[in-house]
Amino acid sequence: MTTATHLPPHAAEAARIAAANRARAVPGRKVYVKVLRCDGPGKPSRWETFQVTVERGSNVISMLQQIAASPVTADGRKTTPVVWDSGCLEEVCGACTMVINGKVRQSCSCLIDDYAPAEGDTITLEPMSKFPVVRDLWVDRSRLFHNLKRVKAWVPIDGTYSLGSGPTESPESQEQRYVMSTCMSCGCCLEACPQFNIEPDQSAWDTSFVGAHAINQARLFNEHETGKRLKAERLDALMSAGGINDCGNAQNCAKVCPKLIPLTESIGVIGRAVTIRAVAKFFSGR
Amino acid sequence: MSQHRVIVVGGGLAGLAASVRVAEAGLPVDLFSLVPVKRSHSVCAQGGINACNEVARQQGYSEYEHFDETIYGGDFLADQHPVLEMANWAPKIIDLLDRMGVPFNRTAEGKRDLRLFGGSLFKRTHFAGATTGQQLIYALDEQTRRYESEGKVTKYEYWEFLWPIIEEGRCVGIVAQDMRTMQVRAFRADAVIMATGGCGLVFGKSTNSIICNGAAAARCYQAGVWYGNPEMIQVHPTAIPGADKLRLMSESARGEGGRVWVPRKPGDTRAPRDIPEAERFYFLEEKYPAYGNIVPRDIATREIFDICVNQGMGVSGENQVYLDLTHKDPEYLTKKLGGILEIYEKFVGVDPRHEPMKIFPAVHYSMGGLWTQFTKGSYNPAEPRPKHKSGSPAPLGAEVGLGMQLGAINNMMTNVKGLYAFGEVNFAYHGANRLGANALLSCIFDGLFCGVSVVNYVRNDAPSKNPASDMPASAFDRVVEQENQKGQRLLATVGQGSADAATNPYIIGKELGDEMTAACTVVRTEPRLEQCLKKLGELKDRYARVRLPDDAPWSNQSFTYARAVGDMLAIADAVALGSKGRKESRGAHYRPDFPDRDDANFMKSSVARFDAATRSTTVAFEPIDASLILPTARTYGKKDVDSGAKKPAMAGAAS
Incomplete structure (x- = not known):
């Protein structure tokens, strides 16, 4: 087995444990999937446990598909298929994020062999806790997209007409921006953040903490030659209520990011930029 | 205004x-x-x-x-x-x-x-x-x-x-x-x-x-x-087999120098790195010296399918071939292909920078x-x-x-x-x-x-x-009513009769997928397509009796899925009838019973039309606009080669 030398220590350790589990997993075994279910907003939650058969390559998605085709609990009670959000199934769309064995991640890339290698093992699935539940494992992450508007996460181009090429960019800058730009708005960083709390009231969204993903996007666009035209507006947004001052520096965000985006570095960069802007505003009086 | x-x-x-x-x-x-x-x-x-x-x-x-x-x-x-x-x-x-x-x-x-x-x-x-x-x-x-x-x-x-x-x-x-x-x-x-x-x-x-x-x-x-x-329907030559989906392994892996091969000895049990160059069959490079590994997708797909299914030369006797990047610098690979190599590593648990990937064709594009x-x-x-x-x-x-x-x-x-x-x-x-x-x-x-x-x-x-x-509201209300009725009919099936594989929407959907993959992808023949149409008929009958597992009035995903299965059956009909009607081989459409392209009869669009009264599909072949370039044989410079172990190995990757 080759080792993943390009991974940071926390991810390499997780990969090592997963590989060890995978090595001893036996195909055809039965394991339990324990799901925290909820029929809709305001309804009580309940646990339901299902027994599933695991094959090589089985992941949480294929287990939920198995349950959907035959929705009977482990104790033989008929129920309804579990509802969950999913899309690409290859960890580039961000849709299928949930809390698995207490840790937030995408369910498509969660192989059962890595998590439940022995006969009779249990794997638990819960919806993300920082967003309102729609039903079962499906949560409403509109606030996450709303926060991208707060930081004007776009390049202000002069329309879609042909106006020649964009600015040139060094390979180093491209590599740095590319990593930041792989953020798929999954919300793992927000689930893990002690400062980001559930907020069902939309009118409070503009003054509650934006979170690491939006701060990272602000940095991404501030570092683009044309994108930086809105830098002052982005920083002003991040200086106001719910901005970067709400970050408690717990640094959980970077540890759970599936794309290994240097979120704490982005928070540091934006933090310094905000300080400089605040000082400049103080002296200019504007 | x-x-x-x-x-x-x-x-x-x-x-x-x-x-x-x-x-x-x-x-x-x-x-x-x-x-x-x-x-x-x-x-x-x-x-x-x-x-x-x-x-x-x-x-x-x-x-x-x-x-x-x-x-x-x-x-x-x-x-x-x-x-x-x-x-x-x-x-x-x-x-x-x-x-x-x-x-x-x-x-x-x-x-x-x-x-x-x-x-x-x-x-x-x-x-x-x-x-x-x-x-x-x-x-x-x-x-x-x-x-x-x-x-x-x-x-x-x-x-x-x-x-x-x-x-x-x-x-x-x-x-x-x-x-x-x-x-x-x-x-x-x-x-x-x-x-x-x-x-x-x-x-x-x-x-x-x-x-x-x-x-x-x-x-x-x-x-x-x-x-x-x-x-x-395009079948992509290189995908990673999986339990829930077949994940794409991009053509860029070949564009950046990836080489497709199988051991010359069928069923060779050695690890890929222990198989010397001379005992590897780089079949795309040998058959297509000009384009090598970057022949178009339909060609690469048929060659991989042929190697595995007809010649039994798939790696470990299974339907898979190697896609090999291990001769490239791992740092270069991370820079150029990082995202897709991560997908392979995450879902297979093997680092493709150090070990050849195992891949097989999968349906990809319409x-x-x-x-x-x-x-x-x-x-x-x-x-x-x-x-x-x-x-x-x-x-x-x-x-x-x-x-x-x-x-x-x-x-x-x-x-x-x-x-x-x-x-x-x-x-x-x-x-x-x-x-x-x-x-x-x-x-x-x-x-x-x-x-x-x-x-x-x-x-x-x-x-x-x-x-x-x-416009008057009646036109809009009418269609809302039509859709509400369809939905209510489906929801009313919950709890009716006994739960049964024949009427389970997920099982109907799965059988549809298996049948279409077997009959309407890489190789299509008249008898198999006939069998497929018969199966589609059976699935439509069963779908008419479909039983839903959930009548929740809120976020009902199984309802959404079950409704879509009915529509997927209509598209499947058009795919199968188009495949049957096109009695030639062209691009992704390969008919061994009609192995040549037939421009006189079939350099035409197949146009499927749905008859709402009989709920049936007819396919007609209609002229295309080909007024700019004359058709020529599409060979990509193919050469005939055999896989014999005595041949010297080809050198040089595609790029």
Whole structure:
């Protein structure tokens, strides 16, 4: 087995444990999937446990598909298929994020062999806790997209007409921006953040903490030659209520990011930029 | 002031490009999507986007050669004028994406880097790591969000398109359902753009996202929109087999030097690194010395299929071959292909930088789709030209309007007035086989170029005299009622009779996928297609008795899925009948009982039409616009070789 030398220590350790589990997993075994279910907003939650058969390559998605085709609990009670959000199934769309064995991640890339290698093992699935539940494992992450508007996460181009090429960019800058730009708005960083709390009231969204993903996007666009035209507006947004001052520096965000985006570095960069802007505003009086 | 509005269904590259273009022209857009648009299937595109560029141009490449490659790659089935316009526009599209901030890979000097891709001998593919589709859709998502924040685009995410509203011979809106509250309602619009992608789920497991079930296109089809070349389904040569889906391993792995091989000795049990060069069969390089591993997809797929299924030479006796990058520098690979190598590592648990990947073909793309029209541009030679000699001077420039007339109202309009189809959901551009890195191009091209047509139609044609907002409510209420009844009929089946595999929607869906994959993919024969049609008949009977497992009035996903299965069956019929009717082999469509291309009878579009009264499909073959390039044999310089162990190994990777 080759080792993943390009991974940071926390991810390499997780990969090592997963590989060890995978090595001893036996195909055809039965394991339990324990799901925290909820029929809709305001309804009580309940646990339901299902027994599933695991094959090589089985992941949480294929287990939920198995349950959907035959929705009977482990104790033989008929129920309804579990509802969950999913899309690409290859960890580039961000849709299928949930809390698995207490840790937030995408369910498509969660192989059962890595998590439940022995006969009779249990794997638990819960919806993300920082967003309102729609039903079962499906949560409403509109606030996450709303926060991208707060930081004007776009390049202000002069329309879609042909106006020649964009600015040139060094390979180093491209590599740095590319990593930041792989953020798929999954919300793992927000689930893990002690400062980001559930907020069902939309009118409070503009003054509650934006979170690491939006701060990272602000940095991404501030570092683009044309994108930086809105830098002052982005920083002003991040200086106001719910901005970067709400970050408690717990640094959980970077540890759970599936794309290994240097979120704490982005928070540091934006933090310094905000300080400089605040000082400049103080002296200019504007 | 008129109250014109435009509806866009689908928030992938085509839908977002259209939304931005139409909103920019001053028409308000209502954008519908099954998912938050940023999560659309375009994120899965990996390798890149093709366009003529200055480096290639100075080596003799041109927009015209890109056009020629696309027609040849598509085995002369596409209408040619739209393809010419698309190739001519491609460089403008790259520039625009660049201005939007897409992090395209860069050269040392800071210019956009290029890579080699299937079907070309020139580097003409622009890329952002190996997640180009993700990066392009993010750029368009950001621009759409900008218009949304200015109130010019209204998003309806987690809303499902149910039916087009067709009144007075034109499309004047849609009926859609909120997937959370289950509310069904009508939305008025002066034009509707379908940008709903492909139908991979009809084949069960594919490289497509879980949302690509083709149901939206199938609903338009059942409402009277024609469907072109349904049988043209691309099977991608390299995918990673998986329990829930077959994950794509991008063509860029081969473009960056990846080599496809099997051990010369069938069933060889040695680890790949212990097999010496001379005992490896690099079958693509040996059979296609000029293109090697970067032959077009249909060819690579058939060769891999032949090696495994017919010759029994698959790795470990299974249906898989090696895709090998281990001869390349791991750092270089991480820079150029990081995203896709991570996918392999995450889902297989093996690092492809150090161990060859095991791959097999999987259903990937639908060249066919809703039938669309266009207005030819100003380039109309007296006779079609012979095939372009690679690297020779282009016979014409790349001015706007040579291929298609900019702004003509019927560009990519279906046979139903006011109902457009953009991107993968239409049947234009890719003929019988799509070249790698042309899909992102065709999606964005449709949105930008044909978006102008939509604006002109709304402002200057029927809607300008009689806007949808002035039409009587009865037309809209009628379709809402029709959809409500359909839904209620399905929900009423919950708890009726005994639960049974025959009437389980998930099992019907799975059997549909298995049958379509077995009968309608790499190899198609008359008897197998007959058997497939019989099976589809059985599945339709069973579907008429389908039993749902959940009658919840809120966020009922199994209801949504079960409804889509009925629509997938309609598309499956068209695919199978198109396959049966096309008695020749062309591009992705391979019939061993008719192994040759038959231009006299079948250099034609197959057009499927649905009869609502009998709920049946008929397929007719209709002439295409082939007035620009003469067809030639599509061989990619193939040589006959055998796999004998005594032959010396071929040296040198493709790039």
